[in-house]
Amino acid sequence: MxxxxxxxxxxxxxLWGSALILVTAGSVGLALTFRAYxxxxxxxxxxxxxxxxTLSKTLFPVMLHDNVWRAYEIINASSYNATPTxxxxxxxxxxxxxxxxxxxxxxxxxxxxxxxxxxxxxxxxGLAEKLPRIGAGAxxxxxxxxxxxxxxxxxxxxxxxxxxxxxxxxxxxxFVPRFRAIVTRAGGITLLILAILLPINWYWGRRMALPLxxxxxxxxxxxxxxxxPLDPAIYPYRDELGELFTAFGEMVMALRxxxxxxxxxxxxxxxxxxxxxxxxxxxxxxNPLAGMLTAVDTLKQRPGVDPRVMKTIGLLxxxxxxxxxxxxxxxxxxxxxxxLLAPSDIEDMRMLLQxxxxxxxxxxxxxxxxxxxIALPATYVRQIVINLLLNAxxxxxxxxxxxxxxxxxxxxxxxxxxxxxxxxxxxQMARLFEPFATTKETGHGLGLWVTYQIVQQLGGNIxxxxxxxxxxxxxxxxxxxxx
Amino acid sequence: MTPAFLxxxxxxxxxxRVYLEKRLGRRVAFVERDRYRATMDLLRLGKLDFAxxxxxxxxxxxxxxxxxxxxxxxxxxxSGYRAYLIVPARDTHTxxxxxxxxxxxxxxxxxxxxxxxxxxYQLHEIGDNPGTFFKRTFFTxxxxxxxxxxxxxxxxxxxxxxxxxxxxAKIQPQITARTRIVSRSPEYGFPPFVAxxxxxxRDFAAMRKVLLGMNHDARGIALLRRLxxxxxxxxxxxxxxxxxxxxxxxGGR
Numbered sequence: 001m002x003x004x005x006x007x008x009x010x011x012x013x014x015l016w017g018s019a020l021i022l023v024t025a026g027s028v029g030l031a032l033t034f035r036a037y038x039x040x041x042x043x044x045x046x047x048x049x050x051x052x053x054t055l056s057k058t059l060f061p062v063m064l065h066d067n068v069w070r071a072y073e074i075i076n077a078s079s080y081n082a083t084p085t086x087x088x089x090x091x092x093x094x095x096x097x098x099x100x101x102x103x104x105x106x107x108x109x110x111x112x113x114x115x116x117x118x119x120x121x122x123x124x125x126g127l128a129e130k131l132p133r134i135g136a137g138a139x140x141x142x143x144x145x146x147x148x149x150x151x152x153x154x155x156x157x158x159x160x161x162x163x164x165x166x167x168x169x170x171x172x173x174x175f176v177p178r179f180r181a182i183v184t185r186a187g188g189i190t191l192l193i194l195a196i197l198l199p200i201n202w203y204w205g206r207r208m209a210l211p212l213x214x215x216x217x218x219x220x221x222x223x224x225x226x227x228x229p230l231d232p233a234i235y236p237y238r239d240e241l242g243e244l245f246t247a248f249g250e251m252v253m254a255l256r257x258x259x260x261x262x263x264x265x266x267x268x269x270x271x272x273x274x275x276x277x278x279x280x281x282x283x284x285x286x287n288p289l290a291g292m293l294t295a296v297d298t299l300k301q302r303p304g305v306d307p308r309v310m311k312t313i314g315l316l317x318x319x320x321x322x323x324x325x326x327x328x329x330x331x332x333x334x335x336x337x338x339x340l341l342a343p344s345d346i347e348d349m350r351m352l353l354q355x356x357x358x359x360x361x362x363x364x365x366x367x368x369x370x371x372x373x374i375a376l377p378a379t380y381v382r383q384i385v386i387n388l389l390l391n392a393x394x395x396x397x398x399x400x401x402x403x404x405x406x407x408x409x410x411x412x413x414x415x416x417x418x419x420x421x422x423x424x425x426x427x428q429m430a431r432l433f434e435p436f437a438t439t440k441e442t443g444h445g446l447g448l449w450v451t452y453q454i455v456q457q458l459g460g461n462i463x464x465x466x467x468x469x470x471x472x473x474x475x476x477x478x479x480x481x482x483x
Numbered sequence: 484m485t486p487a488f489l490x491x492x493x494x495x496x497x498x499x500r501v502y503l504e505k506r507l508g509r510r511v512a513f514v515e516r517d518r519y520r521a522t523m524d525l526l527r528l529g530k531l532d533f534a535x536x537x538x539x540x541x542x543x544x545x546x547x548x549x550x551x552x553x554x555x556x557x558x559x560x561x562s563g564y565r566a567y568l569i570v571p572a573r574d575t576h577t578x579x580x581x582x583x584x585x586x587x588x589x590x591x592x593x594x595x596x597x598x599x600x601x602x603x604y605q606l607h608e609i610g611d612n613p614g615t616f617f618k619r620t621f622f623t624x625x626x627x628x629x630x631x632x633x634x635x636x637x638x639x640x641x642x643x644x645x646x647x648x649x650x651x652a653k654i655q656p657q658i659t660a661r662t663r664i665v666s667r668s669p670e671y672g673f674p675p676f677v678a679x680x681x682x683x684x685r686d687f688a689a690m691r692k693v694l695l696g697m698n699h700d701a702r703g704i705a706l707l708r709r710l711x712x713x714x715x716x717x718x719x720x721x722x723x724x725x726x727x728x729x730x731x732x733x734g735g736r
Contacts, residue, residue, distance in 0.1 A: 068621035069589070069628055072637050108636035113587045114619055 009212050014205030021197045025190045036182040040175050044150065045141050048090070048168050051078060052139040052154030056166050059095065059156045063103065063163040068113075071095055072104045075166070079106045091149070092169040095156070100128050103164055122146045127153075131165050148172040211235040215248060226255045263430075271433055275453060278435060282331040285323065293320050329446050330435065338377035341413075343370045345378050346406055349385055356393045360400070364389070368406040375480040376413060380454045385415060387451040388473050392419035395471060408479075415475040423466035432464055451475075484515045485522045486592070486625035487537045487674035488710065489650050495709050502702055506693040517624045519594035526550055529681035533690055537644075537674045538726040539596040545720065546727070550677040553687065554694045555718030558646065558711060562718065563670035565645040566597030569633050569662040577640070577665055580605055588617040589629045589638035596726050598626055601668050602642040604729040627651060634661035646673070650711040672722035676715070691717070 007015070055078055062070045075093040094105040096117060105111035111120065117128045123145035131153055134140045139154045152168040211234050221227040229252045235245050296317045299305070305313070346368045357364055385404070392402045400420040407414045424432070433452035436445040455462045460477035484490050496513055503511045514531060516522045519540045525531045527549045534550075544550035555562050570577045577583065580602060591598025603613035621638070623629045626647035632638040645667065652659040676694065678687050697703030698714035707714060 066621075068619075069623040069632060069637075072632070072635075076635070104637060113637070 009209040010206065013209050014202045017201035017205055018198055021194065021201060025193055025197075029186050029190045032186050033179075033183055036186075037175065037179060040178060041150075044170055044174075045152065048141065048150075048152035048170065049139045049154075051090075052152050052166060052168055053137070055093075056154040056156045059166060060158055060163060063095070063097075063156055068104050072106075075104070076106050089170075089174055090168045091171040091174070092167075094167040094169065095164060096131070096167065097164045098162065100131070100165075127151060127167075131155075134165070136160075136162065144169075208241070211241060211245065215244065218248065218252075222255075226259060227252060229253070267430070267433075271452060271456075274434060275456075278330040282327040285327050286331070289320060289324055289327065293317070293324065296320060326446075329450060338379045340373040341370075341376045341378040341381045342373050343368060345382050346370055346385070348382070349389060349404070352386060353389050353393065356390060357402075360393065360396065360398050362393055362396055362400055362402055364402045364404065366404045366406075369408060370406055374408055374413060376458070376477055380458060381413075381415075381477070384451050384454055384475060385417070387447045388415070388417040388475070391447050391473075392417050392471075395419050396421045411479050413477045413479060415477070416472060418467070418470045418472040420470050422471075423469075424464060424471055429464065433462070484513050485519055485534065485536050485540075486517060486627065486647075487535055487644065489627060489647055489654070490515060490625070491627065492654075492709070495706070499706050499710075502706055503693060506696075507689055519592045523594065526677070526679040529679055531679055532682035532686060533676055533678050535674065535676050537592075537594065537596050537598075538671055538723050539600050539730065540594050541675050541677050542723050542727045542730055543594065544677065545723075550679060551687075552718050552720050553676040553678045554691055554715040555673050555675045555722070556710075556712045556715050557673065558713055560713065561670070562673045562716065562722070564597070564673050565670055566601040566642045566668035567645050567648050568602065568640065568642050568665045568668075569630065569648070570640050570665055571633055571636050572661045572663045573636075574639065574663065579666060580640075581609070583640040584611075584616055585618045586639035587619045587621075587637070589632040589641040590620055590622050591626045591629045591641070591643065592622060592624055595626070595644075596671060596729075597644045597668070598629060598642055600726070600729055600733065601671075604733055605668075607733060630662060631658060634658050640665075642668075644674070646711070653711060669725070671726055672718065675718055675723075 004012075004015075055074065058074055059071055062074065075095060079090050079093050090106075092105060092107045092110060094107075094111045095103040097103040100117045102111045102113055102115045102117070104113060117131075118125045126145055127142055130140070130142060134153055134155050136155055136157050136159065139152055141150060141152045143149075144151050148171060150170045150172060152170070154166045154168070155162055156164045156166055211230075214230055214234060218227040218230060229249050230245055232245065232249070235242055296313055299313055300310070300317070346366070350364060350366060353364065356362075385406075389402065389404060396402060396419040402417070402419045404418075405414075405416045407416075433448050435449040452462055455475055455477065458477050460475060462473065462475045464471065464473050484496065490496075496515075500511050500513055514522075514525065516525070519537060522531070522534050522536060523540050523544060526534055526536075526544060527547075533553055536544075536550075541550060541552070545552075558564075568580055570583070588602070590602075593599055606613040606616050623632050623641075626644040629638070629641040629643050630648060630651060633641045648659060648662075648664075678690070682690070694715040695717070697707055
């Protein structure tokens with residue numbers, strides 16, 4: 001039984017509905033059938049009562065004169081007055097004399113003349129007991145025991161003088177044809193109703209179950225991942241189920257927002273920590289490095305240095321210079337005041353990037369809405385754009401395209417750089433702005449780190465996103481940064 | 484008219500009445516009674532001129548000088564008929580009246596020859612008491628009803644007029660088919676047409692002439708065919724001697 005209750009709503013709702021419809025249709029059908037049977041039975045008793053009263057009056061003088069044949073003619077004519085399809089066709093009429101013996105009957109072979117009623121069969125003894133108790137002018141009906149017959153008994157007599165009893169036998173099977181017709185008709189109507197209701201029920205059940213099933217499957221995903229939102233077209237109504245849908249949608253949105261905020265927070269905290277670490281290390285390195293470079297420089301100025309030593313000094317100097325460059329790159333400082341960004345700065349970019357572009361046969365489209373100077377430090381913005389374009393050029397496939405758009409808005413400058421190429425993976429996306437996080441063989445992986453640091457220091461934000469077949473970086477910088 | 488023939492053919496009687504009126508040139512009325520006794524009383528009281536009765540009423544009335552023989556019908560050339568002892572067709576073992584002891588027996592009429600006198604006389608002849616031989620007897624007041632009583636199984640035996648049984652077998656064979664003839668009695672004089680003392684000699688002669696002439700015209704022949712008769716002839720009262728003998732043997736009346 002519990003197996004049934006564990007079934008999916010998809011089956012349970014239609015099954016329950018069907019069961020209810022069947023039970024209802026069945027009960028109504030049964031009630032009508034029972035009613036029809038009762039009516040048939042009642043019709044029979046009324047008709048038999050009337051027949052019994054009429055015949056007993058007619059038979060009285062006939063029996064009084066002992067006219068057996070006339071009595072036979074009377075009861076025989078009465079037994080044929082019903083049509084064969086009428087349910088009130090008597091199966092036999094039996095006239096009993098005062099001693100309870102058959103006076104005459106319409107079925108002489110079943111109820112032969114002078115046969116004692118008690119000896120006619122098992123149920124007849126009980127019947128014979130009851131007959132004398134019927135008052136004059138009344139009729140009584142009995143179910144004949146151990147047979148499927150109904151007997152209506154009408155005493156033949158006038159006043160206290162009683163000559164005998166008329167028994168009218170009805171077989172209960174006389175109901176069968178008419179009863180069958182009623183049942184067939186009721187069954188037909190029931191089937192018609194079922195034929196209409198069951199498909200409606202099935203459709204309705206599915207309609208109810210499908211949204212529930214989808215909701216249930218999506219709910220099951222919570223815990224492992226944030227589920228996709230539900231298609232609102234599946235259940236566009238405003239009932240409890242509809243509210244459940246809306247609530248689920250809101251919950252999914254809230255979960256996603258929370259997840260996104262958490263990710264952003266974690267990433268910016270990590271980047272901030274890395275930035276502090278890098279800056280700390282750079283400062284610690286910078287002081288001895290400056291001393292070392294000064295010492296190397298002094299050493300170089302000294303005359304008469306052995307050329308082999310001089311070669312080593314050169315090696316040292318180049319190594320130290322590389323360290324300085326690297327440290328310099330890590331130590332981004334965009335706070336120094338600079339000249340303002342002008343449209344010519346943007347136009348320079350193409351020229352600066354030309355070697356990189358032609359190497360891979362890339363095409364660059366640059367759109368700039370910049371009309372005049374804008375309140376942003378030119379050097380840093382140039383560095384941001386160049387870094388992004390270089391990054392795009394490296395990521396783009398051979399012969400690919402790069403698009404750059406620079407659009408000032410009220411209080412903001414929006415820079416967007418897109419390139420055709422493979423989309424960024426989740427993993428790449430998570431570590432995009434960390435130093436040395438490059439996936440490429442060339443480059444030291446500091447370009448985006450530096451860009452991120454500059455954007456942070458200018459109070460803006462940078463995001464990367466995968467478009468259909470392009471990867472796009474968008475930088476938003478607030479104008480008039482107090483640097 | 485009495486149930487000495489198939490007297491419930493009312494259309495036939497109406498046609499016959501029209502025929503007689505035309506031939507006699509006067510009004511004719513048929514008076515029908517089921518019981519022979521009723522017809523006999525009407526004859527005795529002079530309420531009827533002529534009647535078609537059974538042998539027994541004729542012999543009874545003649546003995547009292549209350550009727551004279553008018554004409555006797557004949558069928559298939561014979562002016563005689565028999566009593567058929569019949570049982571239901573499903574009774575296949577009964578071979579004689581004796582096997583009907585303690586059974587239910589239907590008589591036609593207490594004044595019927597074939598339907599009452601004959602079986603009782605047969606029992607009397609073999610020394611049985613006809614009053615106690617059967618378990619139950621009842622009167623149906625016509626041969627046709629007696630045949631129906633046996634066909635339906637209400638009675639387990641009956642003695643009936645062969646003329647009625649044969650006529651019914653032609654008209655409604657489904658009834659006679661449910662009966663079986665066990666034995667046939669010797670031949671008796673055909674149920675005769677009689678005249679009461681009320682009938683004048685002129686009427687007697689006119690009526691006899693019309694009846695005897697029926698088989699000479701087409702309409703008469705058609706009516707005779709429907710009556711299952713060939714014609715009428717002047718009968719001989721001596722033909723009914725056997726019935727008179729039986730009547731005397733059974734107590735006379």
